[in-house]
Amino acid sequence: MTDQTTKLIHAFSALADLGEELADTRDFEEMVRSTLHVVLGSLGVMRGAVAEYVQTDDLLRFVAAWGLGEDTPEKFPLDSRNAEIFSTADPRALSLVDQEQLALIETRLGTQLTGALRELHVSLVVPLVVHKKFVGVILLGGKATGESFTSDEREVVRTMARHIGVGIYNHRLLREVEQRAEENRGLYEDLRTIYKDTVRAFAAAIDCKDKYTQGHSERVGKYSEIIAREMGWSEERVEGIAVAGYLHDIGKLVVERDIINAPYKIDAKQSSELNRHPAAGYEILAPINHPFADIPLMAKYHHERIDGRGYPEGLTGEQIPLGAKIVSVADSFDAMTTDRTYKRRKVFTEVVEDFRKNAGKQFAPEVLAALCRALLKEVQGETKERRMTKLLGKDYLEAAECAPLLIELIAELESGATLAASSA
């Protein structure tokens, strides 16, 4: 094979290498470094660099350098006037060893910049221009043969420079898109935080209205979240049901305080007024564009019962959204396990008994089973985070006593035995 043919094949092969390296966008600097190697290796150039033009800072930033020595600067001042000259430079490859071109370069770029390039032993300067925008420059030292660059070799470098320029340009676009995406993510997170804070504020407002149930909404939110996670819901849906739990009683805001706080058994009219709160909650929540689905429905149906004896619509079984069934269990569990002025909380054995008695009537067995499993995991120390234990108070769940009760109830609920017994 003649030298000329070998050289041509090597140049073609280098172009293929260049394409491969440019396609690898995982690490920008590594990509540029590889492309610099390709350029140097295709022509047998001992040293060189690729620098990108940073318009905002008026400088050339060296992204990759090879053989220029450790004193190579990381950046190089370049004002916009010089950048403009580079972007329109003709010829496209400027030789610093050609006396005629050197004079031209000095005129265009000034003696300071030209001198600095010569100090780096740069002999060929190839601007990277994409869509008439100057994006950077390839700086090449001398060839290992000691000969000047031929016109063919300059053409090879110019071709490679176009590809590398596009690579840098695309990377910039990608960086901008990523930056925007990051900003949007930040804004989204801020909005979520505001939304959550607002939800918490509402929950606090709801609980303020009912002096007996301080913290109830927050606890229902947390229990709902735990149950849903135990049932295998996605994190996004879990987040949604937590919000539903926080807001399930929002309709109480439109119920008279005297009725909510009545220290005696309320009459039928008052009861009817109080029972308006799920539907009122729906009216309040429905116009809001929540980031999570079905929150208004969960509030509306959290007093529905599986057996159809609930309110406001007397829905049965599958007609009730699962989310509402979860909030219903969480709501009742908190009601049973917290002291009220007119009523002490139930001991855990009574709670278990209530669940057993009302599974399939008031409560969905699969939801009760999930709550019991989550409790059991905490009792048996399977979960590090003992959230329910904290909410219930550390002495409420006695491991020795609770675990067998929970195991037995879970078995019944999962086998359907409880439902059969309660129906009998």
Added chain:
Amino acid sequence: MGNSHDRSPVRSERNGDIAIIYASDYLNKLSGERVERECRVQLDAGCRALVVDFKNTGLVNSIGVSIMLGVIDAAERASAPLVFSNVNAQAAQLFEILGLTRHALLARDEADALAMLSEVNAPPHGRQVPVGRHT
């Protein structure tokens, strides 16, 4: 400016003041940078001549050439003679065309390379970096 993430060593041996570094089957960026790094390590450790052996190397791409130019540069900065041994005909032609052989000798094999370097280092004519292609 980035560095290769690959830090696995390349095989090398010392023969007195001479370090012999063995290039792998395909001299690309990954393997080339390992060779280049090892050469620098050997030069920093005081070795006075380098042999890069290409016995196992079938193909040298443009990046491999560039990295070998880096080895040449490092050797020249340390005034250490450099010999490429067991270079196949295709790579040898490439090294010749691209000017690598103006800075490093080509030797038939490792023994030949060591012999050439012992000549270079022999007194009384003093040290001289050999130039040109060995046939």
